Amino acid sequence: MTDTVEIVEVGPRDGWQGIGPFIPTPTKIDFLRRLVGAGLRRIEIGSFVSASALPQMRDTPELLAACKEIPDIDPQVLVPSERRGREAAEAGAPRLGFVLSVTESHNRNNVRRSPAESAEDYARLLAAIPPAVMIRLNLATAFDCPFEGRVAADRTLALLDRLVPVRPEAEICLCDTTGRADPAQVGDLFRAARARFPQARTWAFHAHDTYGLGLANVHAAHGAGVRIFDASFAGLGGCPFAPGATGNVATEDLAWMFGRMGIATGIDLAALIPVARDGAALPGGLPGGRVRDALSANPESCSAAGLT
Amino acid sequence: MTDTVEIVEVGPRDGWQGIGPFIPTPTKIDFLRRLVGAGLRRIEIGSFVSASALPQMRDTPELLAACKEIPDIDPQVLVPSERRGREAAEAGAPRLGFVLSVTESHNRNNVRRSPAESAEDYARLLAAIPPAVMIRLNLATAFDCPFEGRVAADRTLALLDRLVPVRPEAEICLCDTTGRADPAQVGDLFRAARARFPQARTWAFHAHDTYGLGLANVHAAHGAGVRIFDASFAGLGGCPFAPGATGNVATEDLAWMFGRMGIATGIDLAALIPVARDGAALPGGLPGGRVRDALSANPESCSAAGLT
Numbered sequence: 001m002t003d004t005v006e007i008v009e010v011g012p013r014d015g016w017q018g019i020g021p022f023i024p025t026p027t028k029i030d031f032l033r034r035l036v037g038a039g040l041r042r043i044e045i046g047s048f049v050s051a052s053a054l055p056q057m058r059d060t061p062e063l064l065a066a067c068k069e070i071p072d073i074d075p076q077v078l079v080p081s082e083r084r085g086r087e088a089a090e091a092g093a094p095r096l097g098f099v100l101s102v103t104e105s106h107n108r109n110n111v112r113r114s115p116a117e118s119a120e121d122y123a124r125l126l127a128a129i130p131p132a133v134m135i136r137l138n139l140a141t142a143f144d145c146p147f148e149g150r151v152a153a154d155r156t157l158a159l160l161d162r163l164v165p166v167r168p169e170a171e172i173c174l175c176d177t178t179g180r181a182d183p184a185q186v187g188d189l190f191r192a193a194r195a196r197f198p199q200a201r202t203w204a205f206h207a208h209d210t211y212g213l214g215l216a217n218v219h220a221a222h223g224a225g226v227r228i229f230d231a232s233f234a235g236l237g238g239c240p241f242a243p244g245a246t247g248n249v250a251t252e253d254l255a256w257m258f259g260r261m262g263i264a265t266g267i268d269l270a271a272l273i274p275v276a277r278d279g280a281a282l283p284g285g286l287p288g289g290r291v292r293d294a295l296s297a298n299p300e301s302c303s304a305a306g307l308t
Numbered sequence: 309m310t311d312t313v314e315i316v317e318v319g320p321r322d323g324w325q326g327i328g329p330f331i332p333t334p335t336k337i338d339f340l341r342r343l344v345g346a347g348l349r350r351i352e353i354g355s356f357v358s359a360s361a362l363p364q365m366r367d368t369p370e371l372l373a374a375c376k377e378i379p380d381i382d383p384q385v386l387v388p389s390e391r392r393g394r395e396a397a398e399a400g401a402p403r404l405g406f407v408l409s410v411t412e413s414h415n416r417n418n419v420r421r422s423p424a425e426s427a428e429d430y431a432r433l434l435a436a437i438p439p440a441v442m443i444r445l446n447l448a449t450a451f452d453c454p455f456e457g458r459v460a461a462d463r464t465l466a467l468l469d470r471l472v473p474v475r476p477e478a479e480i481c482l483c484d485t486t487g488r489a490d491p492a493q494v495g496d497l498f499r500a501a502r503a504r505f506p507q508a509r510t511w512a513f514h515a516h517d518t519y520g521l522g523l524a525n526v527h528a529a530h531g532a533g534v535r536i537f538d539a540s541f542a543g544l545g546g547c548p549f550a551p552g553a554t555g556n557v558a559t560e561d562l563a564w565m566f567g568r569m570g571i572a573t574g575i576d577l578a579a580l581i582p583v584a585r586d587g588a589a590l591p592g593g594l595p596g597g598r599v600r601d602a603l604s605a606n607p608e609s610c611s612a613a614g615l616t
Contacts, residue, residue, distance in 0.1 A: 179602075182568035183527045212517075212561045212598035213568075216524040219491045247598075253520045260490035260521075290520035290555075294487075 004264040006042065006228045007254055008204065009035055011279060012063070013044040013078055014248055015236030017054050019284040025059045029066045031279065035233060036073050038272035039265070040251070044097060044230075047078035048088040061091045068092075076136060080111045081118075085125040095134040097173075098122050102139055102156050105147040106177070110140070119162045126167050135170040137163060138206065142174040143181035143189065150180070153189050157196055164197045171202040173230065176217060179210030179247060183220035190224035204228035207249040209235060209288055214249030215257055229254060233272065234279035235288025250289025252276050269295070312572040314350065314536045315562055316512070317343055319587060320371070321352040321386055322556055323544030325362050327592040333367045337374045339587065343541060344381050346580035347573070348559070352405060352538075355386035356396040369399045376400075384444060388419045389426075393433040403442040405481075406430050410447055410464050413455040414485070418448070427470045434475050443478040445471060446514065450482040451489035451497065458488070461497050465504055472505045479510040481538065484525060487518030487555060491528035498532035512536035515557040517543060517596055522557030523565055537562060541580065542587035543596025558597025560584050577603070 012032065016023060035043060045067065046060030060077055067075040076095040079085040085096055100118035101107035107115045126135065141148075142156045156174065164172070174189065190203060205221040207214045207229070218229055235250030255267040273295050280287035320340065324331060343351060353375065354368030368385060375383040384403040387393040393404055408426035409415035415423045434443065449456075450464045464482065472480070482497065498511060513529040515522045515537070526537055543558030563575040581603055588595035 180568065182565055183524075184569045209520075210598065211564055211602050212523055212558070213565055215520055216491075216527045216565065219524045219528065250520070256519055257490055257521055257524065260488065261492045290518065294519050 003262070004227070004266075005222065005258055007040065007251060007258075007265050007267060008042045008044065008076070008228060008230045009040040009233060009251055010044040010206070010230045010248065011035075011232035011234065011236050011251065013046050013057070014230075015232040015234070015279070015285070016282075017047065017056050018237070018286070019056055019282060021284045022056060023282060025062055025066075028059070028063060029070075031275065032063070032067070032073065033070055034275045035272075036070055038275055039267040040272075041072060041266070042074040042076055042095075044076045044078060047080075048084040048091075049078075049080060060088075064088075064091055064093055078138070079125075082121045082125040082128065086128055089129040089133050093133070095136065096125075096129075097136040097138050098125060099138040099140055100159075101141045101145070101177075102151055102159050103141040103145040103148045106141045106145050109147070115159055116162070119159065119166075122163060123166045135167055136173055136204070137170045138173045138175055139163075140175045140177045143176045143185055144178045146178050150185075153185075153192055156189060157192060160193060160197060160200075164200050168197075168199040169201070171204055171228065172197075172200055173204035173206050173228070175206035175230075176208050179208030179213065181207075181217055182213060183216045186217045187220040187224045190221050190226055194225055202228065204230065206230040208237075209247045209249045209253075214247070215253055218249060218254060219257070234276040234285070234292060236279055236282070236285050237288075247286070247288040250276070250287075250291065252291045252295075253289045256291040256295075311570070312535070312574075313530065313566055315348065315559060315566075315573050315575060316350045316352065316384070316536060316538045317348040317541060317559055318352040318514070318538045318556065319343075319540035319542065319544050319559065321354050321365070322538075323540040323542070323587070323593070324590075325355065325364050326545065326594070327364055327590060329592045330364060331590060333370055333374075336367070336371060337378075339583065340371070340375070340381065341378055342583045343580075344378055346583055347575040348580075349380060349574070350382040350384055350403075352384045352386060355388075356392040356399075357386075357388060368396075372396075372399055372401055386446070387433075390429045390433040390436065394436055397437040397441050401441070403444065404433075404437075405444040405446050406433065407446040407448055408467075409449045409453070409485075410459055410467050411449040411453040411456045414449045414453050417455070423467055424470070427467065427474075430471060431474045443475055444481055444512070445478045446481045446483055447471075448483045448485045451484045451493055452486045454486050458493075461493075461500055464497060465500060468501060468505060468508075472508050476505075476507040477509070479512055479536065480505075480508055481512035481514050481536070483514035483538075484516050487516030487521065489515075489525055490521060491524045494525045495528040495532045498529050498534055502533055510536065512538065514538040516545075517555045517557045517561075522555070523561055526557060526562060527565070542584040542593070542600060544587055544590070544593050545596075555594070555596040558584070558595075558599065560599045560603075561597045564599040564603075
């Protein structure tokens with residue numbers, strides 16, 4: 001049996017949200033089609049948030065509608081509150097990513113409420129929408145906070161004590177918002193969380209590569225049993241509310257690593273590289289990652305990796 | 309007891325050897341002093357090789373002499389043959405790194421002999437020099453070869469069958485020359501080698517970051533018991549004989565990762581960053597790594613990491 005992992009493409013949300021110049025909606029739709037063509041399935045296409053705070057995300061409802069015409073896409077949208085979550089569900093989103101932060105300062109900075117209040121909001125949202133809507137729960141600052149520094153595992157686990165019972169079958173994603181988690185911390189927290197919440201069966205990891213540790217942290221999470229990983233094509237991204245948190249781990253870097261390890265991702269790296277190259281060239285984008293340039297310089301490495 | 313690792317600074321050899329414009333010898337000596345000032349001790353200061361092949365290395369004897377005036381430096385020089393090793397020992401080198409490749413094509417490309425012939429050369433060198441000269445054995449293409457692709461673990465282990473008995477107490481460094489090793493492969497090979505050669509007590513890992521896997525591979529090697537790691541300040545480097553093999557793992561990235569993991573390196577990251585920044589600015593250099601830019605943009609992260 002081949003080992004597999006799922007890579008969730010978050011570039012259209014996390015990669016684009018911080019880009020100033022508005023990317024025309026047809027350009028976005030074309031990128032979504034090409035990403036699906038490269039083998040990606042679940043794509044975080046945008047978020048339901050304040051258009052004044054994140055104007056780049058204002059066409060998320062149109063993108064959601066356009067996804068109905070893209071075979072095989074599994075669109076996910078990010079929502080930070082009950083109100084936005086209801087809007088997204090009413091707009092037909094089949095899968096919501098609800099985000100809240102472990103740390104008080106980061107959550108207040110993002111949504112002007114405490115983590116406990118956001119947890120109550122999460123419960124209200126789940127009670128209000130149809131049960132068929134799939135739920136991903138994103139815990140920002142699960143490892144480290146731009147305002148408070150390193151986050152003790154107990155704080156993240158204590159917030160999960162409130163959140164997990166709300167819907168145990170929700171997928172839970174722990175996010176390294178600042179990129180300052182280290183592989184020992186990542187492995188330890190996932191092992192502790194999986195042991196404490198055996199009823200929560202699906203765990204995911206959202207890595208940033210700001211300090212070069214993105215792949216090391218992903219590998220550590222994989223070693224702790226995680227099989228779902230967020231990544232952004234071209235390494236685009238960063239949280240506009242977390243100073244310095246540029247640089248999601250690049251989808252092509254993850255696909256390369258898992259490919260070399262003999263673990264299937266379903267991604268066609270040769271098809272993804274040109275999409276990533278075009279993504280890196282978007283005006284205002286902050287690209288990252290190494291594989292795009294390395295493979296562009298050495299296309300024969302694609303065959304060396306058994307990936308073409 | 310605090311866990312510790314040793315980081316061997318190889319920038320002055322592996323980082324500079326591919327730089328075209330000659331770096332003036334006094335500039336090199338100044339960098340060596342500043343690297344020692346940042347807490348590095350063992351530094352690969354250059355190599356005894358053909359001055360026509362690698363003209364940048366032609367002042368290695370002068371650097372070796374200058375090291376006598378640098379307190380606390382532990383200089384290492386790279387040699388590819390018995391003849392060059394004898395020259396280095398006669399010039400007063402206290403520690404030699406003998407390099408040969410696991411793969412026939414790479415070794416022939418480097419030194420125009422087979423790996424078996426280089427192994428005999430290694431034995432002749434050790435018989436010819438004083439026993440007090442410390443020996444590091446570097447196996448290039450131990451994981452992957454630019455000409456032959458992925459190297460099976462059995463090939464590397466078979467070459468070690470010849471080499472280890474020559475001097476079991478030599479430090480053995482397995483080198484990811486192309487940067488195409490993956491963390492599973494790195495962990496597996498080190499575990500296999502340590503199990504097969506219990507008499508060889510000191511293992512080291514030389515990582516390249518060409519495909520972004522440098523830190524993930526270092527972390528995997530650490531998990532397999534390795535405690536000595538090569539790195540290049542500013543991520544300078546690459547092997548001029550391995551097409552595309554730019555990008556040693558950056559010393560500052562390793563120091564950051566181990567610092568976040570609570571593992572002591574002896575490196576003062578705040579002192580290293582300005583040296584790395586100047587190294588990255590050397591004309592003709594190919595810098596890499598993420599921490600230098602991340603910390604330059606966010607100096608407060610130094611305190612967040614407990615590193616300043």
